[in-house]
Amino acid sequence: MRRSVGICFLVLLLLFAPVFGGAAGDRVLCVGMRGADVAALQGLLVELGHELAVDGIYGEQTEGVVKRVQRLAGIKEDGIAGPDTRRVLGDPKSSIIPYTVQSGDNLSQLARRYNTTVSVLASYNRLSNPDRLLAGQVILIPPASLAVLGRPRPKLIWPVRGPITSGYGQRVHPITKARHFHGGIDIAVPQGTPVKAAANGRVIKAQAMGNYGLGIVLDHNGYTTWYGHNSKLLVRPGEKVRQGQTIAQSGRSGLATGPHLDFRIKIGDQTIDPLK
Numbered sequence: 001m002r003r004s005v006g007i008c009f010l011v012l013l014l015l016f017a018p019v020f021g022g023a024a025g026d027r028v029l030c031v032g033m034r035g036a037d038v039a040a041l042q043g044l045l046v047e048l049g050h051e052l053a054v055d056g057i058y059g060e061q062t063e064g065v066v067k068r069v070q071r072l073a074g075i076k077e078d079g080i081a082g083p084d085t086r087r088v089l090g091d092p093k094s095s096i097i098p099y100t101v102q103s104g105d106n107l108s109q110l111a112r113r114y115n116t117t118v119s120v121l122a123s124y125n126r127l128s129n130p131d132r133l134l135a136g137q138v139i140l141i142p143p144a145s146l147a148v149l150g151r152p153r154p155k156l157i158w159p160v161r162g163p164i165t166s167g168y169g170q171r172v173h174p175i176t177k178a179r180h181f182h183g184g185i186d187i188a189v190p191q192g193t194p195v196k197a198a199a200n201g202r203v204i205k206a207q208a209m210g211n212y213g214l215g216i217v218l219d220h221n222g223y224t225t226w227y228g229h230n231s232k233l234l235v236r237p238g239e240k241v242r243q244g245q246t247i248a249q250s251g252r253s254g255l256a257t258g259p260h261l262d263f264r265i266k267i268g269d270q271t272i273d274p275l276k
């Protein structure tokens with residue numbers, strides 16, 4: 001009897017999930033809650049490979065899986081599915097993939113398949129013997145950004161030489177006066193100064209980028225370098241560039257008080273301090 005009630009509840013949830021999914025999607029979910037949005041969360045977790053009943057009831061099992069995802073993603077491990085957790089789950093680049101080892105698999109094969117390295121997988125999973133995987137064992141594939149962090153950071157050269165007029169970190173924007181995080185460093189250079197590729201790489205963007213002006217983005221094996229406020233772009237997307245090659249002429253396009261290069265380094269959407 002109890003069981004059939006449960007099944008009935010689940011069927012109702014599945015019927016109404018598409019209707020209520022969007023409207024109720026913004027609730028912060030935690031233990032004790034029920035609803036289509038809980039079922040949607042559970043469905044997402046199952047899709048990502050976690051073992052979980054999709055019953056629309058936020059119980060200890062769901063809390064446990066949410067905590068595990070939070071721990072692996074490096075966000076607050078409170079078992080509550082709020083905006084941060086949704087962001088992690090919603091962004092496939094930052095999601096953890098549990099992989100069940102098949103007989104014949106080895107770590108270097110998996111590393112290649114998931115675009116990471118043997119040492120990242122070994123340390124992420126605390127594998128004492130990376131040469132020996134057992135069929136049925138679950139290996140967690142870390143978020144892409146963590147996988148990239150495990151790679152050697154490219155050796156960079158300065159794209160231009162000049163005084164740093166604004167560093168990386170919190171600042172008051174010179175034009176908008178808004179307090180915000182500056183994800184790059186501004187290097188003051190005269191208009192038309194050759195801007196050099198900081199490392200060997202491939203052009204993934206060369207275009208107008210709003211406030212960032214005429215910008216270029218180069219990829220270096222998962223790390224990207226960004227060059228903003230140029231007056232002229234000299235490369236196109238898809239092109240390979242060599243370290244030191246002139247890729248643009250500096251300028252003051254976009255939102256800039258004067259001619260300068262705004263130089264950034266990123267992994268995925270995350271900026272890192274170029275001076276560290």
Ligand SMILES: [Zn+2]
Pocket residue numbers: 166182184185186262263
């Ligand atoms: Zn800047």
